[in-house]
Amino acid sequence: MNSRDEVRQFLSTRRGRISPQQAGLETFGGRRRVPGLRREEVARLAGVSVDYYTRLERGNLTGVSDSVLDAIARALELDRAEHDHLYDLARTANMTGRKRATAPAPAGVRSELQYLLDTITGAPAFIGNNRMDIVAANTLGYALYSDMYRSTARPANHSRFIFLDPRAHDFYxxxxxxxxxxxxILRREAGRTPHDKGIAELIGELSMRSDEFRMRWAAHNVRRHYAGTKLFQHSVVGLLELNYQVLGLDDDPGHSLTVYPATPGSSTEEALKLLASWAVTVNIAEVVSAHAPSR
Structure with a gap:
């Protein structure tokens, strides 16, 4: 990705979604050529000159201070994920020295992490990397995402499944x-690690093969994803309403642990028990490893 283009498009799309009324600005009639704020209005709200803000929106964040970034974030009403993304873009703009692609992600995880996963028996759990791959899971984790493993592509990848596998429309x-x-999430990760070759290749592949992905990528939305609730329509046990918690693994950069506990006493808790029994019956570990890695 071109960092200057990323900055330009991110700032312009954020500016375009805010009306003067939302920003508390008076308007004096007349036809506006832009759907959201004008550059001079953002500059006024941020307390910087129009020329300086124009320079920023043209993609030049070199030397910009944290105070200015914070002022721009307030003017554009950025949420926490967007604020962090703006900082990531500025960090990239101010990097010195030769840019190098990030080393390929490990194919698996440390044995201690697999032991940790295996101790989680009442909820699906998996470890993923910043390229949306599942790199390890417990038995229920593999069972939950069994449809993803029907494909021969390895490693199993959330983005490829969602945009390239028709089964995803039933699963979600x-x-x-x-x-x-x-x-x-993928765009936020791309902003945090702009020279990650694996992320760049994934984005390029999906942009070529999926109109749905390409349309969403052009929106420049970013998101933090650490806790909440998800719905899955599993082909064996039906509807699952699962809570999720995502924990970063500090000693394994770019990796995180996701656990999907069910609400105690819920129908989903009972469905997970059925899923666990099914996983043992079909030997889900063999299903997962049935095809040799093709990637």
Whole structure:
């Protein structure tokens, strides 16, 4: 990705979504050529000159201070994820020295992490990397995402499944939400690690093969994704309403642990027990490893 283009498009799309009324600005009639704020209005709200803000929106964040970034974030009403993304873009703009692609992500995880996953027996759990791959899981984790493993592509990848596998439309009752969230997370990760070759290749592949992905990528939305509730329509046990918690793994950069506990006493808790029994019956570990890695 071109960093200057990223800055330009991110700032312009954020500016375009805010009306003068939302920003508390008076308007004096006349036809406006832009749907949201004008550059001079953002500059006024941020307390910087129009020329300086124009320079920023043209993609030049070199030397910009944290105080100015914070002022721009307030003017554009950025949420926490967007604020962080703006900082990531500025950090990239101010990097010195030769840019190098990030080393390929490990194919698996440390044995201690797999032991940790295996101790989680009442909830699906998996470890993923910043390229949307599942790199390890417990038995229920593999069972939950068994449809993803019907494909021969390895490693199993959330983004490829959502945008390239028709089964995803059945697996996610609200496919639109899942697709929007996935792209927003991927763009945030791309901003945090702009020279990651694996992320760049994934974005390029999906942009070539999926109109749905390309349309969402152009929106420049970003999102934090650490806790909440998700719905899955599993082909074996039906509807699952699962809570999720995502924990970063500090000693394994770019990796995180996701756990999906069910609400105690809920129908989903009972469905997870059935899923666990099914996983043992079909030997889900063999299903997962049935095809040799093709990537």
């Amino acid at each position: 009752p609200d496919w639109e939400r899942a697709a929007n969230t996935n792209v927003a």
